[in-house]
Amino acid sequence: MTSETHINPWPDSSQRRIPRVLSIAGSDPSGGAGIQADLKSIAANGGYGMAVITALTAQNTQGVRSVHVPPVAFLQEQLAAVAEDIVIDAVKIGMLGDAAVINTVARWVERTRPAVVVLDPVMVASSGDRLLAADAEQALQRLLRHADLVTPNLPELAVLLGQAPAESWEEALAQGKRLAIGSDIRVLVKGGHLHSPDCPDALVAPDGSVYEIIAARVQTRNTHGTGCSLSAGLATVQPQLGDWPAALRRVKSWLSGALEHADELQVGSGHGPVHHFHALFSTRAPEGNEFSSQLWLDSAAVRTAISGLEFIQRLRDGSLAKKDFAYYLAQDALYLNGYSRVLARASALAPTEAEQLFWATASRQCLEVEAQLHRNWLGAQASPAMPGPVTKAYVDHLLAAGSGGSYGEVVAAVLPCYWLYADIGAALHRQFLIDFPDDDGGKDGADGGAGSHPYSAWLLTYADEAFAAAAGEAIAITDAAARNASPADRERMRRAFGESAKYELAFFDAPRLYAQNTHPPRRLPER
Numbered sequence: 001m002t003s004e005t006h007i008n009p010w011p012d013s014s015q016r017r018i019p020r021v022l023s024i025a026g027s028d029p030s031g032g033a034g035i036q037a038d039l040k041s042i043a044a045n046g047g048y049g050m051a052v053i054t055a056l057t058a059q060n061t062q063g064v065r066s067v068h069v070p071p072v073a074f075l076q077e078q079l080a081a082v083a084e085d086i087v088i089d090a091v092k093i094g095m096l097g098d099a100a101v102i103n104t105v106a107r108w109v110e111r112t113r114p115a116v117v118v119l120d121p122v123m124v125a126s127s128g129d130r131l132l133a134a135d136a137e138q139a140l141q142r143l144l145r146h147a148d149l150v151t152p153n154l155p156e157l158a159v160l161l162g163q164a165p166a167e168s169w170e171e172a173l174a175q176g177k178r179l180a181i182g183s184d185i186r187v188l189v190k191g192g193h194l195h196s197p198d199c200p201d202a203l204v205a206p207d208g209s210v211y212e213i214i215a216a217r218v219q220t221r222n223t224h225g226t227g228c229s230l231s232a233g234l235a236t237v238q239p240q241l242g243d244w245p246a247a248l249r250r251v252k253s254w255l256s257g258a259l260e261h262a263d264e265l266q267v268g269s270g271h272g273p274v275h276h277f278h279a280l281f282s283t284r285a286p287e288g289n290e291f292s293s294q295l296w297l298d299s300a301a302v303r304t305a306i307s308g309l310e311f312i313q314r315l316r317d318g319s320l321a322k323k324d325f326a327y328y329l330a331q332d333a334l335y336l337n338g339y340s341r342v343l344a345r346a347s348a349l350a351p352t353e354a355e356q357l358f359w360a361t362a363s364r365q366c367l368e369v370e371a372q373l374h375r376n377w378l379g380a381q382a383s384p385a386m387p388g389p390v391t392k393a394y395v396d397h398l399l400a401a402g403s404g405g406s407y408g409e410v411v412a413a414v415l416p417c418y419w420l421y422a423d424i425g426a427a428l429h430r431q432f433l434i435d436f437p438d439d440d441g442g443k444d445g446a447d448g449g450a451g452s453h454p455y456s457a458w459l460l461t462y463a464d465e466a467f468a469a470a471a472g473e474a475i476a477i478t479d480a481a482a483r484n485a486s487p488a489d490r491e492r493m494r495r496a497f498g499e500s501a502k503y504e505l506a507f508f509d510a511p512r513l514y515a516q517n518t519h520p521p522r523r524l525p526e527r
């Protein structure tokens with residue numbers, strides 16, 4: 001079996017790995033909102049973006065100067081050109097300008113019936129300028145019926161209901177329920193406009209049930225286009241995951257990162273855009289280290305796929321089945337044993353004593369972590385686990401690099417386990433602290449010694465600073481090895497890294513595929 005057999009985390013044909021997403025929206029020439037934000041958001045969330053333009057605005061980070069709505073006949077031509085050639089997996093609808101545009105888009109949606117339709121009922125820009133003619137609000141109701149999800153901000157929610165804007169989160173939720181039940185649609189109520197220290201969002205289903213997610217409010221004035229980016233991201237992730245709450249968790253976490261890094265962009269003097277590609281631009285590779293920077297960029301798709309895995313999502317929210325977690329830990333222990341041998345091989349090949357010591361220490365620590373896994377988590381297991389197919393294939397790949405490869409190949413092959421693991425660990429840890437601020441893993445006894453999240457003790461130890469520092473050192477060593485390598489060897493290094501990165505993805509997805517339910521669920525030992 002090849003690694004390819006294991007790494008497809010989208011075996012369900014209704015789920016689409018790279019969804020083709022069409023944004024029907026207005027243009028913002030300053031690049032932060034509208035079509036421009038949508039295309040960036042779609043790409044950042046792993047989709048292929050397309051754009052049909054409903055209106056052109058002359059705007060920047062300070063406000064909207066004017067709006068030009070081209071003839072609807074041309075809008076129709078754009079829609080037809082795209083739909084007659086390309087399968088559209090999802091549509092995001094943003095600024096529509098006036099009633100004629102709304103009716104044209106509504107007719108097109110009624111005819112083509114795209115699988116996923118997210119409607120962001122854009123009415124007023126964050127600067128306060130109107131983006132929808134006042135007499136067109138009624139026409140929006142026609143489109144509402146065709147949306148799988150509608151994402152109004154608080155003033156827009158109020159307009160859709162003909163009420164005054166909600167002033168508290170409770171009021172907002174009540175309005176969201178009224179719209180969802182009254183119009184039989186799924187509504188995303190967004191808390192961006194609240195004056196609260198956090199930024200809650202809630203999915204309200206047509207039956208009125210609520211799925212709420214709370215993120216910290218990022219302190220930045222650069223929030224231009226958050227609504228556009230969120231709705232386009234949801235249209236992109238829903239076809240990948242087929243689950244609205246999971247899609248919201250993933251996109252919110254991404255959007256929080258985009259807001260956290262927004263100030264780095266330095267675009268305009270008003271409300272600037274968010275950093276859609278913060279993960280791709282991640283400067284964790286030390287300055288001047290082109291080789292590892294390239295590896296990081298090359299692994300973007302794998303990293304995006306890892307964060308979207310059901311295993312990771314469920315580990316984060318605590319809904320992961322115990323058998324899956326136990327399978328993961330047992331396979332991790334087996335993996336670490338093999339990994340330790342390959343690290344010892346890196347030590348044997350190292351060109352300097354410092355690097356020899358680094359790998360020897362790492363090899364030894366690996367065995368210690370393996371022992372710790374057995375002591376703290378796997379303890380009373382009846383029989384030692386057998387390596388699963390992914391574990392075996394991954395370790396075989398590493399051992400092959402170790403037995404025949406150059407030093408560069410060995411270090412490139414072992415690097416993803418450091419780097420991707422540290423990256424996902426930090427993200428998991430960060431999100432855990434946001435979602436479960438009071439869960440200390442049961443240490444203070446206030447939660448009955450158990451914590452509200454079953455894996456809190458594990459997640460709290462996940463973002464280990466010493467491990468992140470070791471990852472940084474392994475990256476620097478890889479760069480040094482690349483500088484001393486021939487072009488052909490560098491290519492082999494790149495391939496070894498890429499293979500291991502795919503195995504990291506497959507490893508996180510393996511419990512879903514291979515964890516057996518033959519034993520009663522094991523109780524997790526307390527730490």
Ligand SMILES: Nc1ncnc2c1ncn2[C@@H]1O[C@H](COP(=O)(O)OP(=O)(O)OP(=O)(O)O)[C@@H](O)[C@H]1O
Pocket residue numbers: 033124125126152153154190191192193199200201215216217218219220223224225226227228230252255256259
């Ligand atoms: N400062 C912030 N920190 C964290 N999340 C935020 C912040 N501001 C907005 N958000 C989030 O961004 C998303 C968009 O929310 P908001 O209610 O501002 O929509 P909007 O008004 O349609 O956006 P836009 O500014 O593009 O018009 C929501 O998920 C919201 O929680």
Ligand SMILES: Cc1ncc(CO)c(N)n1
Pocket residue numbers: 025026027028033034035057094095122124125126131224225226227228
């Ligand atoms: C084109 C366009 N669409 C949407 C918004 C809302 O942010 C905006 N400012 N501009």
